[in-house]
Amino acid sequence: MAAIDCAAYSTEADRQYFDRELDAFVPPRVFDAHAHLSATPIMTEVPFATGYAEYRQLVQCLLPGRQVEALFISYTADREATAAANAWTQAQLAAAAQCRGLFYVKPTDDPEWVRQEVRRLGLHGLKCYHLLASVNPTWQADLPDYLPEPLVQVANEEGWVITLHMVKSRAVADPANIHWIRTYCQKYPHMKLILAHSARGFQPLHNLEGLPQLTGLDNLYFDTSANCEPMAHAVVLRLMGPQKVMFGTDFPISHARGRSIGVGDSFIWVYGQTPVWGEKHQRVDPPLVGMEALRALKWACWSERLADAQVEDLFWNNAARLFALD
Ligand SMILES: [Zn+2]
Known part of the structure; x- marks a missing residue:
């Protein structure tokens, strides 16, 4: 592959942002616990297939020198x-001894076939997604609609992780989500459930309401x-403890450019092309989503008074334990 020029992905303003606010925060060693590889382009900003080689170069545009x-x-x-996507991930991992991979699972997949496939591909668990549920609309799906219990049972028997991007309007404040997360975690203690996007708390109120009902689950x-x-991360850190949190980029x-913003009882995303960046007094450069999310995490660590060693835990050691890294 051709070398990737970071100037196409991070501007001078991005580099200044990193130097000013993030360089002193991000440790030298980083485990990114949520990254997608794909044999076909996922979005216009990165208009090509992303394998391990592309990831390695592009992540340096966000986290230079790490x-x-x-x-x-x-x-x-x-x-x-999905079968091709899983095969692609496996092929990329061949050159990445310290990386891990998840199997993209459909709710209709036979659990015993999934067990054999994940073993055969050398992957470490499952990724379920509401878009594969057969209910309508999928963003209101109940967890078993896209993660049926027999798949969780296999994950438990195999000691796998499952990454969950939860849905429903009120995310982890929704009683059905609370019920199913608690039920799966208690019934299947060897399965490790990772709630993506800080419990999808793009509206931090949902974390404040819901997470007190999910404490005491060792495998969450x-x-x-x-x-x-920032408050979304702060609530997770305070209620669940810094040992349960892992940095991720998505x-x-x-x-991409822009950020998530909690508003009312929900949230919105503004993107680089959303017409909000021309303020009365000045023009604002849309920042990288990855840098806005990192700064939010930094502010949460500051407000929760995390020690440097705890910050290193959430950038590396917590994942190293979970995935048995060297
Ligand atoms: Zn993702």
């Missing part, structure tokens, strides 16, 4: 192509990916 390893989450927009973890609200979303 040693970065990752949990790669198989992805495809084509629901008929969080990744911080793509969530640009690559390639990290390389």
Whole structure:
């Protein structure tokens, strides 16, 4: 592959942002617990297939000079192509001894077939997604609609992780989500459940309301990916403890511009092309999603008074324990 020029992905303003606010915060060694590789382009900002080689280069545009390893989450927009997506992830991992990979699972997949496939591909768990549920609309799906219990049972028997991007309007404040997360975690203690995007608390109120009802579950973890609200991370850190939190980028979303914003009882996303960047007094450069999310995490660590060693835990040691890294 051709060398990737970071100037195409991060501007001078981005580099100044990193130097000013993030360089002193991000440790030298980083485990990215939520990154997508794909054999087909996922978004216009990164208009090509992203394998491990592309990831390694592009992540340096966001985290310059860091040693970065990752949990790669198989992805495809084509629901008929999950097998190819999983094979792609496996092939990418061949050159990445300290990286891990998740199997993109459909709710209709036979659990015993999934067990054999994940073993055969050398992957470390499952990624479920509401878009594969058969209910309508899928963003109001109950957890078993896209993560049926027999799959959780296999994950428990195999000691796998499952990354969950929860849905429903009120995310982790929704009683059905609370019920199913608690039920699955208690009934299947060897399965490790990772609530993506800091429990999808793009509206931090939902974390404040819901997470007190999910304390005391040893096998419940969080990744911080793509969530640009400091309070969302702060609530997770305070209620669940810094040992349960892992940094993540949601690559390639990290390389888009804009941010999530909690508003009312919900949230919105503004993107680089959303017409909000021309303020009365000045023009604002849309920042990278990855940098806004990192700064939100930094502010949460500051307000929760985390020690440097705890920050290193959430950038590396917590994932190293979970994934048995060297
Ligand atoms: Zn993601």
